[in-house]
Amino acid sequence: MPGKICILGLGLMGSRAAARLVACGQQVVAWNRTSGAATQSVGRFATIAATSSEAVAQADTVLMFLHDAEAVDDVIFKQGAAGHFRDGALLIDMGTNTPQAARQIAKQLPPTIRFADAPVSGGTIGIEKGILSIFLGANSEDAALVMDRIQPLGRVSHMGEIGAGQATKLANQIVVACNIAGLAEGVAFGEALGIAPENLLAALKGGLADSRVLEVMGPRIHAEDFQPKGRATTHLKDLACAFSQVDTGENGLEATKVARSYLQQLLENHGDLDHSAMLLSARENMSYQKNNFPQKILERAVNK
Numbered sequence: 001m002p003g004k005i006c007i008l009g010l011g012l013m014g015s016r017a018a019a020r021l022v023a024c025g026q027q028v029v030a031w032n033r034t035s036g037a038a039t040q041s042v043g044r045f046a047t048i049a050a051t052s053s054e055a056v057a058q059a060d061t062v063l064m065f066l067h068d069a070e071a072v073d074d075v076i077f078k079q080g081a082a083g084h085f086r087d088g089a090l091l092i093d094m095g096t097n098t099p100q101a102a103r104q105i106a107k108q109l110p111p112t113i114r115f116a117d118a119p120v121s122g123g124t125i126g127i128e129k130g131i132l133s134i135f136l137g138a139n140s141e142d143a144a145l146v147m148d149r150i151q152p153l154g155r156v157s158h159m160g161e162i163g164a165g166q167a168t169k170l171a172n173q174i175v176v177a178c179n180i181a182g183l184a185e186g187v188a189f190g191e192a193l194g195i196a197p198e199n200l201l202a203a204l205k206g207g208l209a210d211s212r213v214l215e216v217m218g219p220r221i222h223a224e225d226f227q228p229k230g231r232a233t234t235h236l237k238d239l240a241c242a243f244s245q246v247d248t249g250e251n252g253l254e255a256t257k258v259a260r261s262y263l264q265q266l267l268e269n270h271g272d273l274d275h276s277a278m279l280l281s282a283r284e285n286m287s288y289q290k291n292n293f294p295q296k297i298l299e300r301a302v303n304k
Helices: 012-023 037-042 052-057 069-078 099-108 123-129 140-153 164-192 197-204 212-223 232-243 254-270 275-285 293-303
Strands: 005-008 028-031 061-064 090-093 114-117 132-137 154-160
Touching (some): 012 037, 028 052, 061 069, 090 140, 114 132, 114 140, 114 164, 154 164, 164 212, 197 212, 212 275, 232 254
Parallel strands (some): 005 061, 090 114, 132 154
C-alpha cells in the first residue's frame, strides 16, 4: 500500500475522494484554497495541511481536484508546491483541462516528479460509490502505477500518453451535455402535450431512450432537485475546453452548441445549479405557449 495520498481541492469531488480513500484504508492529507464547510468536514477524518507545499511534502501520491488549468498553475507553480514534492512522487490531475494544458504541466514539473492526467466522469454519486469512469493519460511506464493508486475511485481506462485522458474527458462531456439537453427537451415537450414528467421518465426506461443520464438525471428532473451535484459552470467550462480544440466553423459541434446555450441561459436566469436544470432552459425556449401547443400539433397533423 502506498504512503499518504494528498488531495488538493476539496470541492464537490475532492472532498468525496478524500472520504472514499479513507474508507478504503488510505491515509489522506488534504488542502483547499478556502477553509469552508467542506474543508472542516474533511478535517474530521483526514489531515488538513496549512499550505499546498506542506500537503504535497507529506505524500507519495497527489491528486488534484482543481477547477481548471489556471488553478493548477497557481497552486503547483505560482504558490511553489512543485518545489516540495518528494522525489518520485506521482502527481495526478483529476480535474478537466485541455490536452495541451496537461502536457504543459508535465513539461514544467521537476524531472523527479511523475505526472498523469486522469479526469473523471460519474459525478458525486460515482465517487462516493467508487464507480467513476476515469480516463487516464500517462506514459506507459507510469500507467500501471497510476491505475493502482486511483483504483478505489473507479474503473480506469488508459487512453494513451499524457493529454489523452483530457481528450477523452472532453468527448465525454460533449456526450453528457447533449444527452441532458435532449432529456430536458423531451420532458419539456411532453409537459406541453399534457404528459407528466414522472410518467414520461418511467415510460422511457428500457427503451432506446434509456441511458445512464436518464437513470441519474431523471429523478433530479422529476423532483426538480437542482442542488449542484454537477455544476452548470463546471460543465460550461468543460465545453469551452472542447470548443478550443477544433475549428467548428459554421457547422461544427452543432448539438453541443445547443447544450452550451442551455447552460448559459441557465446561469443567466437561475444561477449555478446542477446541469440537470437545463430543463428550465428547455421550458423557457419552447416556441409555443404550453396551453395551446397540443392544438397546434393537431392542426399540423390534420393539414398534412
